[in-house]
Amino acid sequence: MGNSRFLGEYGDSEDQNGVSFALSSLVGSFWNRKWRQLKMGVTRKGAGGGGGRAWYQRKRVKGVIGLVGLYFLVNWFLLLRLHDLRGVTFHHQDRSFHNSSFTSVSVEGKWRKLTKGKRLQKGPYDRMLALAAHALAENKHEPKDLWQEPFVTASAWRPCSDQRNWVSSGGNNGYIMVTANGGMNQQRVAVCNAVVIARLLNSTLVIPTFMYSSVWKDVSQFRDIYQEEHFINYLIPDIRIVKELPEELRSLDLEAIGSIVTDADIRKESKPSFYVKNILSILPKNRVMHFIGFGTRLAFDPIPFQ
Template sequence: MGQERPNDEERPESRDLGVYGCSPPHSPRLGPNRFSVFAGDPNPKLTIKRCKRKRIQACNDQRTATAAIGVMAILGFFCLVNWFMLSRLHEGRVWLRRGLSNNPKLVSAQNEERQKFEKPKRKYNGTYGRMLSLAAHALAEQNKLEPKELWQEPKEQASAWKPCADQRSWTPDDGKNGYIMVTANGGINQQRVAVCNIVVVARLLNAALVIPKFMLSDVWTDASQFGDIYQEDHFMEYLSPDIRIVTELPEELQSLDLEEIGSVVTDIEVMKEAKPDFYMTHILPILLKNRVIHFVGFGNRLAFDPLPFELQRLRCRCNFHALNFVPRIQETAALLVRRLRDSGSYYLALHLRFEIDMVAHSLCYFGGGETEQKELDSYRQKHFPSLSTLTKKKKFRSADVLRTEGLCPLTPEEAVLMLAALGFNRETRVFVAGANIYGGSKRLAVLTSLYPNLVTKEKLLTESELQPFKNFSSQLAALDFIACAAADAFAMTDSGSQLSSLVSGYRIYYGGGKMPTIRPNKRRLSDILLKNSTIEWNVFERRVRKAIRQTKHVFARPNGRSVYRYPRCKECMCHA
């Protein structure tokens, strides 16, 4: 019945060859067909050999593909495991961080353990004996010439900017919306900024401005009013094309209780550097309702940007043109400047902002030990009670951190080292602006030991010439302002000082590219000074000069920065 077919079992090649496209010439089942590669082949043995080679090559290709897929699978598996492990590690760190944050003792212990292996940081000890000795030796070299750039600005770029804030392109406002009063706080320089800001607000709100008043400060202890420092008539006349200015409120408004009707606005109610929209939205309705607004304080309560072009120009016009000192101050300041130039040489003005109020408010350490700390704590409690209370409730950055971040005012020792490193020779006439330097004559002696021609207004003016200004710190500061503004070179020690800021801006506006200002980068300078126990003088000199040179670039006012300090902008100055 059923015959065996051994040939069918013994031809595995036949199936394999069929798979790879080489069918046998005569299939025992189907026989020859038109798709067979052997059909009509005159040399079937050669064809079979070729098919075998193709089959071997195909097997190799298949193995290679399988191996590649396997490698990719293994790599994918490892990536997945790696991702899983990293995510678990991150979750563990988050958990650990949360746990530590709730346990300050563990945090402290961890920090102490880490600090054992860290490189110890240099700390400020308030002494510069070695560096001062090196400076004295360097200044004693008679044949050493001063660098030319000490008394120069990059003239070509700087002289391309010309004052033009006096130009107007609008008609006067009638001030029909009401009256604005201001009682400005702070010293003379903060008050000057407040006056120019309130002039802009008056124009913005179409209000008449009452001649500003100045608040008596327990720090400055000066009862001077606007007319004691600035020429009222010139102020009113010069700004008459811009705003309406009156000396007092009309009679019908003088009897009003401004606080009761809600017309008194303090600094607490106005955000710092408020934008014009704030005044239009919140202040104008009160003004229209009550006919009068009284701003109390008004320290930095108007933003620099965004502000319409003409309002920004009005700000500059007020500062650089409308605020002229009274003749008494101008005449005494002119006498001071003449005596500074008596020798016929250049003079350098140094604003050494190192009065006790600045020293106490900075929260820095200046090498005076426990006595200094107690004295400054006591001063803060009396004059800065909010800051004093805050220091007891909140942990502030340490004095060392503040110093490395450039947040401490330069000491007299640091200032004189900077001047010596810049190359000012020993015979330079140095005028020191500022009153009552913290540490007194002992601290100033460091300056005079290196620069014997160092003077103050108290040395250059007689007792009778200074008498009219006694007990009037703002008027004395006005003398310093003029002497610094007229100097051949001006050096500041704290860029946050309003006097330094206003003087540097005044020198830019009127200097014509011939009045250089030295603005130290205190962060970089601090880093250099902390190496005072090891650094060599030539290295110190080179690094200080490089740091100062980088601050002398001529550039337009950055957005949001003060036009009083950076008047190189289209609103204040015209670029040729």
């Protein structure tokens, strides 16, 4: 059997067992010899009656107490020696680990200084920080492809909002109205899609309205969340935006003329070709199209660059 991982080169567990066995044998032989002597003494003093028996009982109790005490003393000695040897074995491991853990301790110390007096919240950031500290402690370098986009399609995206080389849409085909449903994020997506549809159909966008939801219980409208004037002015190079319909169109019965479009009429993430084929064909005639709900009803691809 090989060396124990706890004792290493400083000792072997079998040696300790051998010492324990030798001591036990020595104690056993001593006790047997004492037992025979006591038995012979009792036999000789048998005529003495009760006094000899009482003396034998006292000797027996003392012998048992001494034997138990000796047993615990030997075990205590062996355990103490084993503990000292384990301490010597792991001493060199502690010294080798000290250098690698120094970096981790320094990172942790800096983090404590930065966050002193602040209440830390457990979350992804804390887990990432712990992983970073662990990597520094092990002197691991970051992979070369860490910041590379793993998906080829996603890597093809390029910023283009500051590269406008097209003329503004005149909005001559009619007006687009949107009543967005859902929470704030769904409403934000609906507003972005409305801007794209207005540009795609060469139409004028009316400032979107938000549908009241019994779940969110929020009565806020576009003007309560966003800056209307900034929204209108910023998108002037792209589309035409108005705050409300012209007065001559407000009295139209949109449902009667077929200008109401709900989510049931449009499949989720429909392609731009759907709007060109189905909406653009009736928008110039009705002059107004009202999209109700409009939750993720426009696909991201393939959208024309302009």
